[in-house]
Amino acid sequence: RFSTDNSIAPNYRPIQPLNGRNITASPATPPRKSNDYTPSHWSELSGSHCGDESQSPIDISTDTVVENEALNSFNFTNFDNKHAIKSITNTGHTVQCVLEDGLVEVSGGGLSHVYSTLQFHFHWGTESAHSVGSEHTVDQKQYPMEMHIVSKRKDLTLDEALKTPDGLAVLGFLIEVKTDMHCKIFKPHLTSPTSSSSEVEVTDEISIDDLLGNVNRESYFRYSGSLTTPSCNEAVVWTIFKESVKVDQVLMAMFPENTGYHNIFRPTQPLHSRKIFTTAAAAGLVPVWVYLLLPCLCTLFC
Template sequence: MHIVCMKDGLSPDSAAKQEDGYAVLGFFINAKDDQDTSEAWTTLTSFLPNIKEVDQMVNADQNISINGLIGNVDLSKYYRYMGSLTTPQCSEAVVWTLFHEPIPVNSTLIQMFPLMTSFVDIYRPTQDLNGRQVYTSASSVPSHSWCYEGHLCDYAPSNWSFLPEAKCGGEQQSPINIDTQSTTEDESLGAFTFLNFDDKHVIESITNTGHSVQCNINGSVEVSGGGLPHVYTVLQFHFHWGSVASHGSEHLLDSKSFPMEMHIVCIRKDLNMSEALAHSDGLAVLGFFIEAPQTSKSGSHSSSTSDSSGTTTPPTSSTSDMEAWTKLTNYLDQIQTVNSQVPFSDEISIDDLLGNVDRHSYFRYNGSLTTPQCNEAVVWTVFKESIKVNQNLMTRFPESTGYENIYRPQQEQHSRTILSTKVSAGSSPQVKTARLFYPLLVFVWALLY
C-alpha cells in the first residue's frame, strides 16, 4: 500500500521536478488465513465490485480511516531512501519511507483485488541502488541481534562474524592493544585542523542506541591534517564503558585498559556512507581514553605508570571542563529507554569535553568499525593522553542506561604497523625542565672554564 503525499504548496508538475517533491509511505501487506476480518479492510474491499471497469470511480460513502487500514503497525520502524515514482513518468522526486512491519489482512479480502479488477502482477521490478544509501530508523533494527559479552542476544562478539554481511572476521579488525615499544615514529603525523570543535551548538541530539550513548552532530564540524588522507566531517561521538567497578575502554595501551573510551566518528567529506564503507580510508575515528584525575605527591602527573587497578596513567596532566561533562551526563536520565532520543539544548562544544588533552601526540593505524558490520574502512587515531573526568560522572553512564561492559575485546594486530607521532620537546615534564635550565648550565660552564 502506497500513501502518496505531495510537498505543500506545489503543483504535481512542480513537485515532479524536485527531488523531495513527493513523500510516499509504503506498507507491506501479509495475507493471513487466520486473521480476523478487519472492519476497515472489509469496508474498503466492499467498493471493489463497483469499479470493475477501467476508470470507474465510486464515492466512499462509508467511514474509512487511514489509521484503520494501518492497524497496529509500529510506525517507529521504517527505512528511508531517495527514489522515484514507480509508474511513468517515473520522476525521481520521491522521499520513500518503507515500514518494517507488514499490515496483516485476511487472505479472502486480499484475493478480492485481482478477482474484482481482473488484473494481476501490478508491480514494477526492483531497480538498482546505484550507490544510494538506505537509512533505517534506530528502532527498526532488532536491538538484540548482536550484543557485547555477558549480554543476552544471539550474537556475542565471538559470533559477530556469523552475522549476515558482517566483516568481523577480517585481518584488520579493531580495537587492538597498542604496544608502545613496537610502534614506528612517523614525522608526517603532524598537527590536526579542527573546524568548529569550539562551537557550542553543534550537538543536535543525544541517543540511547542500546549499545552506547551517542551524541549526534549537525554536520558543520570537520577534521583534517594530522596525516589524514582527506578532509572528514564529524557525524557523531559515542562512548564505551565497563561497569561501575571495572574498566571498559576498547583499545588497550601496553595491555592496560581505561574506564571509558570516547570515539569521534567522521566520514570522508567527498563520500556518502555506502561509498565510505567500501574504502579503507572512508571513515576516520578519533579515540580518546577517559579516566578519573590522578595526581602524584608533587601535585602533578608523573610519567606513564600503572596504578593498583592496572590503569595506565598518561605522562602529562589534562583536565576537562567538568561543567560540560555534568551537563552532558544530566541528559542520561532522559534516555534510559533503548532507542530513546532527546534534543540537546545545552551549550557544549567538543573542545569543552576534550579539555586541554594533548592532541599533537597520538597513534595511527588502519582498522575497522568496532561494532557490526565491522567494515575495515577506518583510519584510527588513538590519542596518547587521556581525558580526565570525575569518577561520579563516569559511573552515571552504566547506572542510567542499565547496561555495562560495552566494549569489543581486543583483536589481533596481524601484520599491521602502528605509527606514532614523533616525541616532541614539550611532551614530558623532564624535557621541559631540561630546556628551562639549559641556559643556566651554559652560564655556569662558562664561569668555570
C-alpha cells in the same frame, strides 16, 4: 454432555523433524539483532567483516610503534562551536551525541582527505571504581572508558565510506579517573534512563573542545582498522591520542548506572601484519575535563 473431569490434556502436537526443508522469511522480517550475539560470534552475522584480518580495537605496544613524520597537527573545524551537538541518543547499546550536518570537520593529522564529523559515543565497563571499559589498550593497559569521535570522508556518502579503506576517520580518547574532581551537585538531576533508541535535543551550549579540554592532540598513534561493532567494516583510519582525558568517578559511573548497559566494549583483536605509527615525541599538556558534559547527559536521562 460435557465431562465433569476438570483435567485438560495437552492440545498441541509436538514439533516434527524438518527433514531437509527450507524455511524462508518475508522481506519485512527484521534481522536478528547483532547484540543477540557476544563479540566472539559476530563473525557469524550475515554480511559481517568481524572475522577479517584488519579488525579493531587493538593493543598498542609502544615498543613496536613506528615514528612517522607525516603525522602532523590536526585541523579541527568547529570543534569550538557550542551549538554543534544536535541531539543525544540512547542507541540501545551506548550513548551517542549526534552533530549538526556538515558543520564539524577534521583534516590534517596525516589524513589524506577532509572528514565530516557525524557523531561521538562512548564505551565503558561497570559502576565499579576499578572497572575497565576502553576498547583500545596501551601496553596491555585497559582504561575505564573510551570516547570515539566518528567522521566520514567529505567526498563520499556514508555507504561509500563504509566500503572504502580510508572512508572513515575515528578519533579515540582514552578516559580515566581523576579522584580530586567533584560533580556531586549534578547527581540529583539524574533519574531513570530514557528508553532504548530515544533521542533528545541538546539546548545547552557545549562544544567538543569543552569536553576534551586541554588534552594534548598533537601526540597520537595511527593505524588502519575497522568499526568495533557489526558489521565491523574495515574502513577506518584510527587515531588514538596518547594523553587520557580525566573524569571524576561519579560522572563515569553515571553511564552504566543510568543506561543499564555494562561492559560495552569489544576485546582487542590481532594486529596481524599491520603497523602502528606514532607522532614524534613531544611534551604533553595537563589534561582538564570540562564538566559541561554533565548537563548534556542530564538532558538525555532526565
